[in-house]
Amino acid sequence: MYAFDFVRPKSLNEAVEALQPEEAMALGGGQTLIPTLKQRLASPSKLVSLKGVEEIRGICRDDQGRVCIGGGTTHAEVAAGVPEYPALAALAANIGDPAVRNRGTIGGSLANNDPSACYPAAALASGATIVTNTREIAADDYFEGMFMTALEEGEIITEVRFPVPQAANYQKFEQPASRFALVGVFVAKFEDGVRVAVTGASEEGVFRWTEAEEALSSNFSPDAVQGLSVPAEGMIGDLHGSPEYRAHLVGVMTRRAVAAAG
Amino acid sequence: MTKVSMTVNGEAAEGEVEGRTLLVEFLREELGLTGTHVGCDTSQCGACVVHVDGKDVKACTIFALEAEGAEVRTIEGMANPDGSLNVIQQAFQDHHGLQCGFCTPGMVMSAAALLAENPKPSEHEIRDYLEGNICRCTGYHNIVKAIMAASGQDVSRIAAE
Ligand SMILES: Cc1cc2nc3c(=O)[nH]c(=O)nc-3n(C[C@H](O)[C@H](O)[C@H](O)COP(=O)(O)OP(=O)(O)OC[C@H]3O[C@@H](n4cnc5c(N)ncnc54)[C@H](O)[C@@H]3O)c2cc1C
Ligand code: FES
Numbered sequence: 001m002y003a004f005d006f007v008r009p010k011s012l013n014e015a016v017e018a019l020q021p022e023e024a025m026a027l028g029g030g031q032t033l034i035p036t037l038k039q040r041l042a043s044p045s046k047l048v049s050l051k052g053v054e055e056i057r058g059i060c061r062d063d064q065g066r067v068c069i070g071g072g073t074t075h076a077e078v079a080a081g082v083p084e085y086p087a088l089a090a091l092a093a094n095i096g097d098p099a100v101r102n103r104g105t106i107g108g109s110l111a112n113n114d115p116s117a118c119y120p121a122a123a124l125a126s127g128a129t130i131v132t133n134t135r136e137i138a139a140d141d142y143f144e145g146m147f148m149t150a151l152e153e154g155e156i157i158t159e160v161r162f163p164v165p166q167a168a169n170y171q172k173f174e175q176p177a178s179r180f181a182l183v184g185v186f187v188a189k190f191e192d193g194v195r196v197a198v199t200g201a202s203e204e205g206v207f208r209w210t211e212a213e214e215a216l217s218s219n220f221s222p223d224a225v226q227g228l229s230v231p232a233e234g235m236i237g238d239l240h241g242s243p244e245y246r247a248h249l250v251g252v253m254t255r256r257a258v259a260a261a262g
Numbered sequence: 263m264t265k266v267s268m269t270v271n272g273e274a275a276e277g278e279v280e281g282r283t284l285l286v287e288f289l290r291e292e293l294g295l296t297g298t299h300v301g302c303d304t305s306q307c308g309a310c311v312v313h314v315d316g317k318d319v320k321a322c323t324i325f326a327l328e329a330e331g332a333e334v335r336t337i338e339g340m341a342n343p344d345g346s347l348n349v350i351q352q353a354f355q356d357h358h359g360l361q362c363g364f365c366t367p368g369m370v371m372s373a374a375a376l377l378a379e380n381p382k383p384s385e386h387e388i389r390d391y392l393e394g395n396i397c398r399c400t401g402y403h404n405i406v407k408a409i410m411a412a413s414g415q416d417v418s419r420i421a422a423e
């Protein structure tokens with residue numbers, strides 16, 4: 001690991017200030033960033049720890065009934081803290097392993113936008129809003145491809161607001177070595193329609209499967225998507241699975257998610 | 263270098279570290295507590311699990327400075343006050359929950375965190391909780407059995423020693 005300066009701001013303003021230099025990076029739970037630093041795939045001049053920034057931790061509800069999760073809230077805290085959104089709690093409870101969940105944060109996960117990460121699917125399927133120190137970004141405008149997001153340099157995710165669906169479920173086909181999703185599908189049924197977000201599968205990162213959304217919006221049952229499939233073209237192919245296999249899993253996981261959402 | 267201080271196994275500990283110094287490096291190299299192991303470079307093996315403020319974390323994936331002021335417990339702090347093995351450690355010995363022993367500190371720390379939150383876990387819950395702890399010797403069976411025994415459950419019907 002290359003050396004860097006380490007600063008521990010106590011407030012959001014101080015953190016924003018500390019992130020001004022181009023080579024500075026935020027440190028959330030470090031569950032992605034520290035392994036990346038060890039491999040020398042990142043070489044920030046300064047790390048800005050968000051641990052002491054209390055304002056971006058915790059879970060609350062807003063007057064529109066949305067669940068609002070601070071960007072510095074850990075996976076374990078989400079797993080235990082959103083009883084009104086069981087699919088989201090279950091997703092958080094199944095990220096990695098207990099030690100990862102005790103450190104890793106929702107803000108870090110969404111900022112990183114790993115193509116196999118779980119939270120991007122939840123945020124996109126829920127139509128969540130990603131709130132930063134400067135603005136609010138709709139999930140539909142936030143994810144810009146593998147490891148790419150709408151965030152500017154030094155922008156901090158302070159909160160993520162999730163509308164709570166009538167029914168929802170996340171099905172993750174685990175890649176057993178990394179425990180990330182080989183393919184994961186989050187299905188969320190709202191009064192005005194169904195949203196389906198797929199992670200782990202596409203070379204473009206998380207995406208909405210609109211064909212399935214339309215079919216499920218008129219008939220919320222596994223049968224409605226029985227005949228549908230996504231093209232293998234553009235799916236990730238690696239030693240864990242071919243593009244064809246991943247495309248197939250998208251259909252299977254979607255049907256399972258719908259069945260489980262009830 | 264920055265000064266860091268924390269409580270380790272009930273005693274005050276302090277030292278000078280760099281920003282990039284990992285907690286596991288501080289424990290092993292500064293404090294000489296080499297019971298916490300490092301088995302990988304990818305945060306995947308769990309040999310380094312310790313408790314920070316009561317929560318199990320991978321000591322290889324947290325900077326020492328992030329544990330400033332924290333209560334840290336390592337495998338060296340697990341034995342009973344008289345030096346005898348605690349109930350989890352004893353169960354690992356009784357049920358052959360280790361072979362080479364490399365993964366054992368992390369296994370014991372994860373097991374202790376599990377039992378603190380779930381005093382009578384099922385076999386499935388134990389296996390699920392240990393997802394981040396890799397053992398290349400035992401095949402896990404006796405580890406699971408040891409943890410069930412440590413939680414006071416009857417393991418006589420579980421085969422294999
Ligand atoms: C063994 C293992 C298994 C895992 N399994 C899964 C899994 O199954 N599913 C899954 O989804 N993830 C998994 N992860 C990743 C885990 O969820 C990480 O916690 C997450 O990807 C990053 O969050 P973090 O808080 O640790 O961020 P960090 O590692 O600290 O940071 C990651 C990136 O986000 C930036 N960042 C951090 N916080 C913020 C913020 N508030 N605002 C803006 N930028 C920020 C950092 O600058 C950095 O670029 C796994 C990790 C490990 C080690
Ligand atoms: S040394 Fe492998 S997870 Fe920490």
Ligand code: FES
Nearest residue numbers: 361363397398399
């Ligand atoms: S006993 Fe050897 S690695 Fe587990």
